[in-house]
Amino acid sequence: MDGGKADDAGVNIRALIFALLALACLVIGMVIVVGFMKHGIGFLKLFVPHAPWYLLILLIPIEVISFLTRPISLSVRLFANMLAGHTMLAVFGGFVVALGSAGGILSVLSIAPMLLIVAIMLLELLVAFLQAYVFAILTCIYLNEALHLHDHH
Amino acid sequence: MEIAAAKMIGAGLACIALVGAGIGIGNVFGSYLSGALRNPGAAATQTTNLLLGFALCEATGLFGLVIALLILFAF
Numbered sequence: 670m671d672g673g674k675a676d677d678a679g680v681n682i683r684a685l686i687f688a689l690l691a692l693a694c695l696v697i698g699m700v701i702v703v704g705f706m707k708h709g710i711g712f713l714k715l716f717v718p719h720a721p722w723y724l725l726i727l728l729i730p731i732e733v734i735s736f737l738t739r740p741i742s743l744s745v746r747l748f749a750n751m752l753a754g755h756t757m758l759a760v761f762g763g764f765v766v767a768l769g770s771a772g773g774i775l776s777v778l779s780i781a782p783m784l785l786i787v788a789i790m791l792l793e794l795l796v797a798f799l800q801a802y803v804f805a806i807l808t809c810i811y812l813n814e815a816l817h818l819h820d821h822h
Numbered sequence: 823m824e825i826a827a828a829k830m831i832g833a834g835l836a837c838i839a840l841v842g843a844g845i846g847i848g849n850v851f852g853s854y855l856s857g858a859l860r861n862p863g864a865a866a867t868q869t870t871n872l873l874l875g876f877a878l879c880e881a882t883g884l885f886g887l888v889i890a891l892l893i894l895f896a897f
Contacts, residue, residue: 742881745881745885745888746877746878746881746884746885748888749881749884749885749887749888750880750881750884752884752887752888752891753884753887756891799873799876799877800877802873802877803873803874803877803878803881806870806874
């Protein structure tokens with residue numbers, strides 16, 4: 670199980686992370702374009718929270734950084750969930766092989782991790798739908814923030 | 823050899839991030855359950871927020887897992 674070149678797992682991990690990064694950058698790019706189309710240069714008010722001026726010196730860089738790291742956190746969230754699921758499947762697959770080749774009664778026992786793999790696959794299905802949902806919801810939240818800058822209360 | 827050992831230790835330390843994720847997920851569902859038992863009528867309306875909080879929490883721990891895998895395989 671070498672995560673560097675996981676072609677043997679049927680998933681090229683590097684291609685996956687870049688595909689997800691492209692997807693997330695598309696989302697953030699769309700947020701920026703929509704924000705500037707709706708508000709013009711006033712979109713930059715997104716980075717200025719309601720606070721006294723001496724706090725703004727600290728808060729504006731934080732807001733900018735948190736906005737710019739959104740594509741990374743969006744894509745890494747999805748990627749880490751997929752990677753964790755695949756790693757778990759690979760580990761349990763190793764259990765099946767090791768038990769099956771042990772011979773005797775242990776070979777019969779290898780059915781147990783195989784059944785666990787089915788259960789984990791179902792769990793991963795749930796996680797996949799959940800994370801797709803979260804990606805969509807976060808996209809909506811970011812878009813909503815860009816459309817109604819700070820006046821949503 | 824020391825490098826390999828240090829990588830193992832570093833990856834193990836990076837997995838401590840999952841402690842925070844565990845506490846967070848427990849907090850999310852515990853708070854939801856206590857809120858839902860106090861006011862069952864409003865429980866169904868908060869499922870979206872529950873799932874969102876759960877997924878965000880879980881992802882934070884998985885970031886630590888990614889760091890561990892990066893330490894092990896990328897460097």
